[in-house]
Amino acid sequence: MSAAPELLFRTLADPTRRAIFERLCREGEQTVGAxxxxxxxxxxxxxxxxxxxxxxxxxRDRHEGRQTHYSAQPGALNxxxxxxxQMAGFWQNRLDALDDLLKRMxx
Amino acid sequence: MSAAPELLFRTLADPTRRAIFERLCREGEQTVGAxxxxxxxxxxxxxxxxxxxxxxxxxRDRHEGRQTHYSAQPGALNxxxxxxxQMAGFWQNRLDALDDLLKRMxx
DNA sequence: CATACCCATAACCCTGTGGTTATGAATTAT
DNA sequence: ATAATTCATAACCACAGGGTTATGGGTATG
Numbered sequence: 001m002s003a004a005p006e007l008l009f010r011t012l013a014d015p016t017r018r019a020i021f022e023r024l025c026r027e028g029e030q031t032v033g034a035x036x037x038x039x040x041x042x043x044x045x046x047x048x049x050x051x052x053x054x055x056x057x058x059x060r061d062r063h064e065g066r067q068t069h070y071s072a073q074p075g076a077l078n079x080x081x082x083x084x085x086q087m088a089g090f091w092q093n094r095l096d097a098l099d100d101l102l103k104r105m106x107x
Numbered sequence: 108m109s110a111a112p113e114l115l116f117r118t119l120a121d122p123t124r125r126a127i128f129e130r131l132c133r134e135g136e137q138t139v140g141a142x143x144x145x146x147x148x149x150x151x152x153x154x155x156x157x158x159x160x161x162x163x164x165x166x167r168d169r170h171e172g173r174q175t176h177y178s179a180q181p182g183a184l185n186x187x188x189x190x191x192x193q194m195a196g197f198w199q200n201r202l203d204a205l206d207d208l209l210k211r212m213x214x
Numbered sequence: 215c216a217t218a219c220c221c222a223t224a225a226c227c228c229t230g231t232g233g234t235t236a237t238g239a240a241t242t243a244t
Numbered sequence: 245a246t247a248a249t250t251c252a253t254a255a256c257c258a259c260a261g262g263g264t265t266a267t268g269g270g271t272a273t274g
Contacts, residue, residue: 028201066239066242087179088184150221151265
């Protein structure tokens with residue numbers, strides 16, 4: 001059981017943080033200032049969220065002069081996709097098993 | 108922008124709660140007692156988690172005598188899948204746009 | 215009827231964390 | 245050199261929420 005989904009779920013659970021990640025996905029690379037402008041929270045708050053996103057592998061940062069550009073790293077979402085399809089898969093398996101059982105009872 | 112992922116992310120962010128949901132997905136319907144037995148937390152804690160999962164639409168409950176059976180409702184994961192693929196999609200679109208740009212510059 | 219069992223709710227505690235302001239380091243501009 | 249800017253970090257506060265114990269309602273059992 002991979003521990004990866006843990007960090008991803010926790011990181012994406014916060015609305016402000018998820019909004020930042022969404023913006024980076026939609027609009028591409030952004031500076032901290034640009035992100036702060038429409039985030040509704042202070043710049044230090046944004047920096048902390050970006051730190052969390054970075055630690056989860058969801059964003060990359062690139063320093064250019066005195067500003068830092070952040071960009072989404074959507075490959076990091078893969079463990080999330082894996083986990084979700086795994087859960088759906090377990091369910092499907094049990095459904096198939098039930099189906100088999102019914103068929104065997106039927107004959 | 109659907110508000111559905113919000114509740115899902117928040118609900119699945121807690122490890123104990125997610126573990127309960129995973130068990131229900133893997134092993135099918137379970138009573139509260141059975142879930143409590145291997146959860147590492149008290150029965151009221153499990154009940155609260157089940158309440159949260161239920162409110163998020165992730166589980167169903169079925170009363171039978173004095174015990175309550177819970178089962179996973181994996182269809183509730185769909186908004187999560189939608190959100191994830193949407194994020195990946197935005198990224199892909201911007202990648203395609205860049206690709207187009209490079210091609211046009213190339214000719 | 216009395217007792218034991220299963221679960222949900224209430225009341226409470228305590229930690230984690232998202233928010234703030236204050237400040238500093240690094241870079242650019244005057 | 246001085247001032248202004250961009251961002252990160254530190255220190256602190258307040259609250260959400262996950263944990264506990266205590267309790268009660270409903271159901272099976274003796």
